[in-house]
Amino acid sequence: MPNNLVLGDCHTHLDQYDAADMAEILERAKESRVTFAVCAGTTIESTRACIELAESYGPLYAGIGIHPMEARDQVTDRMYAELETLAKSSPKVVCISEVGLDYLPESPDHQTQDQVFRQHIRLARSLKKPIIFHSRDSHPQVLQILRDERAGEVGGAMHYFQADEATAREAIDCGFFISLARPLTRLEEIQAVAKVIPLENIVLETDAAPQPFKKYRTNWTEPRHVLSVAETLAEIKEVSLEEVAQVTTRNLTRLLGLEHLTGASA
Numbered sequence: 001m002p003n004n005l006v007l008g009d010c011h012t013h014l015d016q017y018d019a020a021d022m023a024e025i026l027e028r029a030k031e032s033r034v035t036f037a038v039c040a041g042t043t044i045e046s047t048r049a050c051i052e053l054a055e056s057y058g059p060l061y062a063g064i065g066i067h068p069m070e071a072r073d074q075v076t077d078r079m080y081a082e083l084e085t086l087a088k089s090s091p092k093v094v095c096i097s098e099v100g101l102d103y104l105p106e107s108p109d110h111q112t113q114d115q116v117f118r119q120h121i122r123l124a125r126s127l128k129k130p131i132i133f134h135s136r137d138s139h140p141q142v143l144q145i146l147r148d149e150r151a152g153e154v155g156g157a158m159h160y161f162q163a164d165e166a167t168a169r170e171a172i173d174c175g176f177f178i179s180l181a182r183p184l185t186r187l188e189e190i191q192a193v194a195k196v197i198p199l200e201n202i203v204l205e206t207d208a209a210p211q212p213f214k215k216y217r218t219n220w221t222e223p224r225h226v227l228s229v230a231e232t233l234a235e236i237k238e239v240s241l242e243e244v245a246q247v248t249t250r251n252l253t254r255l256l257g258l259e260h261l262t263g264a265s266a
């Protein structure tokens with residue numbers, strides 16, 4: 001593996017891991033050339049935890065957000081002010097995330113999700129921070145809101161991409177990157193989309209969170225797995241791993257205002 005490879009993970013939930021494991025998780029990430037990761041909030045509490053992690057660990061950055069599955073109440077003026085204060089509390093807050101829509105049957109009602117998502121987009125635009133969003137069974141509605149609220153002015157990424165080519169192209173047209181995760185390594189339909197979407201529109205992630213349902217702890221997704229996503233993408237696109245790393249990491253560092261992390265490629 002080339003020594004100068006730099007990879008980043010644009011979406012994790014490392015705050016859900018044991019704090020005692022963090023140093024080792026980051027060490028394993030570094031061994032796989034994953035040198036930085038964004039920790040996305042899912043509630044106000046977890047947003048606070050993500051900021052604390054980012055303040056404690058150099059490679060970690062934080063996202064501010066209420067996850068659509070946690071969006072049971074509308075964002076009040078007071079909550080908005082709290083999110084804004086959190087966003088301004090640390091230079092390591094780099095995006096608004098995790099936000100979006102989730103239309104699984106057990107998800108909160110759609111009107112509430114809609115309001116919460118729009119308020120976060122408003123916050124993102126006022127802070128000029130990109131939006132890394134979640135979309136499940138709700139792609140047309142998410143894209144409509146992104147357009148309505150002119151979210152493309154700040155851009156961002158469609159996290160954990162699992163959709164068709166037309167959806168990918170529309171998200172790109174809205175001003176967003178396509179963020180690929182581990183499903184790329186096993187699902188042919190995602191591989192087919194990844195093949196035709198330019199590398200210039202792709203970033204990488206893991207969505208890492210504890211997975212106690214897996215038999216072996218070593219199989220839990222961690223930021224280190226960005227490397228296997230990058231390797232798969234290189235194979236699919238028939239380009240070198242270096243090229244995948246260089247372009248996707250440049251995409252991500254530019255998006256997050258972290259160009260200093262890649263030095264020459266800025």
Ligand SMILES: [Zn+2]
Nearest residue numbers: 011040098207
């Ligand atoms: Zn997530």
